Amino acid sequence: MTDEEIVDVIIVGAGISGLYAAYRIRQIAPELKILVLEAKDRVGGRTLTADLKTSHDGNETDRFDLGGQWVTDTQENITTLLEELQLETYMQYHTGKSISELHRRVQKYGLPVPFVSLLSFLETIYSVFRLESLVSNVPPWNPMMTRNADYLDQHTLADLMKPWIRNSATPLLTAAVRTVFGCEPEQVNALFALTYAQAGGGFMRLSLTDPGCAQEKKIKGGSQQVSQLLVERIGKEQVRLETPVQKIVQNDDGLYDFNFV
Ligand SMILES: Cc1cc2nc3c(=O)[nH]c(=O)nc-3n(C[C@H](O)[C@H](O)[C@H](O)COP(=O)(O)OP(=O)(O)OC[C@H]3O[C@@H](n4cnc5c(N)ncnc54)[C@H](O)[C@@H]3O)c2cc1C
Incomplete structure (x- = not known):
């Protein structure tokens, strides 16, 4: 120009x-x-x-x-665009055991989550439950209408989760946040994270490979x-x-x- x-x-x-x-x-x-x-x-x-x-x-x-x-059929816009561009998808391979590294310990596991102590497991379930309940209150078309939006906008996801956990759940939740957001819980704005999760159908759907979940399919090529x-x-x-x-x-x-x- x-x-x-x-x-x-x-x-x-x-x-x-x-x-x-x-x-x-x-x-x-x-x-x-x-x-x-x-x-x-x-x-x-x-x-x-x-x-x-x-x-x-x-x-x-x-x-x-x-x-x-990754894409999934519930992401209608990208699904339509892939069809228009004649790009094919294939299912994310997830048969068999998964592998994780938590507390510098590598383990293989066949359940949806790695094996952790009972306390870690309960804290994680509780935190996810609390997060999903906050997510359900976010109007995605106007996140600032969320209850306590100013507080959430001034804090990180790590700040939000801190009162619910006594450290034992941290590695599992940190691994999940890294997978979804590509950064640490201390680096992501709480309101943004909740809004992002709301748009994607909740935190669980963002991190799983099941049908309708965010990591279900990949694009050939x-x-x-x-x-x-x-x-x-x-x-x-x-x-x-x-x-x-x-x-x-x-x-x-x-x-x-x-x-x-
Ligand atoms: C590791 C990783 C994994 C991800 N996994 C998934 C996934 O599985 N599924 C999914 O749906 N999403 C995933 N995402 C998110 C997804 O990749 C992004 O949401 C999407 O690509 C963003 O597209 P965009 O065009 O909005 O922004 P971008 O892709 O960031 O494009 C912005 C462009 O603007 C250019 N630009 C910026 N400033 C200027 C400037 N001043 N002048 C000129 N150019 C400029 C940048 O160079 C860039 O090319 C992932 C992201 C990452 C990093």
Whole structure:
């Protein structure tokens, strides 16, 4: 885009959200000129599918998703999009025993949760029950309407759970939080976590592989294809990589100026 060039729509970020927005705008109003600006040298954002070596000699490789990867039929928007893009899914393999590392102890287990002491188990069940009950009170369309929203918004998930547990349940819950949010309970805002869980049908559904749960299915060939195929539908020339947006200014005439490198 030169200094003089004007486009109708600029979208910042070529992750699934930005590219899907561009794709939908193109469907609804094909006459509009759209530009997607992406800071990185690739599309996909927090989805990344990489070819990794699977043999010691390095001759064999396979495709692995390193970011977002699971879908389920209750996630209707992504399910519809996968159909539109003709991407197939397969069931997450979960037959047999699972493996966990808690308290630096590795164990194999056949139950839904690893073997822990009775106290840990009871504290975990109690904490999950308390969390699910808070989740059910969050209106996902307006989380600030939640009871005690200000308190929740000023605290972390770790703060929220602290009064319910005496440390013995912490490793199990921490492992669950790491799996769902990719960070520590101390790093995630309590209101965000509850809202996220509400949108996903509750904490249990977010962490299981059962039908309708968040880790039920994977995308054949990897999840980054969603973004790559969206780029094909939008048009490659509409997506500019290695273009970090640094500043957005709205002029008096209502137009927006985008400053990027
Ligand atoms: C390890 C991991 C596992 C996950 N597992 C799952 C899962 O199994 N199922 C699931 O549904 N979700 C999962 N998620 C979450 C899912 O990946 C994200 O919710 C989703 O990819 C977010 O898409 P997005 O387009 O909203 O944001 P992003 O993917 O973050 O895209 C934002 C894009 O904007 C770009 N950008 C940011 N600032 C600028 C700027 N100033 N200028 C230009 N570009 C900019 C970024 O580089 C990025 O490419 C997982 C996430 C992670 C990290």
